[in-house]
Amino acid sequence: MFSQIIGVLALAGASTAASLQRHDFPASNVTVLSLDKNYNSTGGEGHVAIGGVLSPFGSIGAGCGVNWDNGVAYGGGLQAGSDAFGLGGGFKITPTTLEVGTGFGINPSNSSADVTFTGHTNGTFQLRFSSSSPFACVPSNEEGSNVVVCTTS
Numbered sequence: 001m002f003s004q005i006i007g008v009l010a011l012a013g014a015s016t017a018a019s020l021q022r023h024d025f026p027a028s029n030v031t032v033l034s035l036d037k038n039y040n041s042t043g044g045e046g047h048v049a050i051g052g053v054l055s056p057f058g059s060i061g062a063g064c065g066v067n068w069d070n071g072v073a074y075g076g077g078l079q080a081g082s083d084a085f086g087l088g089g090g091f092k093i094t095p096t097t098l099e100v101g102t103g104f105g106i107n108p109s110n111s112s113a114d115v116t117f118t119g120h121t122n123g124t125f126q127l128r129f130s131s132s133s134p135f136a137c138v139p140s141n142e143e144g145s146n147v148v149v150c151t152t153s
């Protein structure tokens with residue numbers, strides 16, 4: 001599932017992409033690297049990506065996208081990264097399912113974590129957490145909601 005979601009990460013903002021133009025931001029040395037859209041009567045995609053040097057983060061990159069296919073699914077995603085952190089996430093919605101995935105990287109410690117959620121219209125769902133570091137989770141109940149907090153050791 002997460003690999004399907006990753007597939008939409010480079011696509012972005014078709015609804016606003018049409019109104020944007022390529023811009024350079026000399027004060028921050030960040031440039032719009034790509035901005036595109038493709039669509040027809042049944043589906044399409046759009047994306048935007050930026051990259052450059054941004055104080056105090058150093059080299060950065062970010063992008064987002066959306067896609068849709070009439071009667072099948074729609075989705076979108078976001079990715080960003082710097083010398084210190086990286087993240088990516090996306091979602092896909094079909095007539096009967098919702099899939100959401102996100103991943104986080106902490107570059108100086110070479111550690112990462114991923115969270116995926118799959119929900120169905122029948123009310124069932126799965127939440128999955130994975131990490132490159134050992135962790136422990138503690139379930140609790142807060143204000144009538146079931147909660148789980150996971151922390152690395």
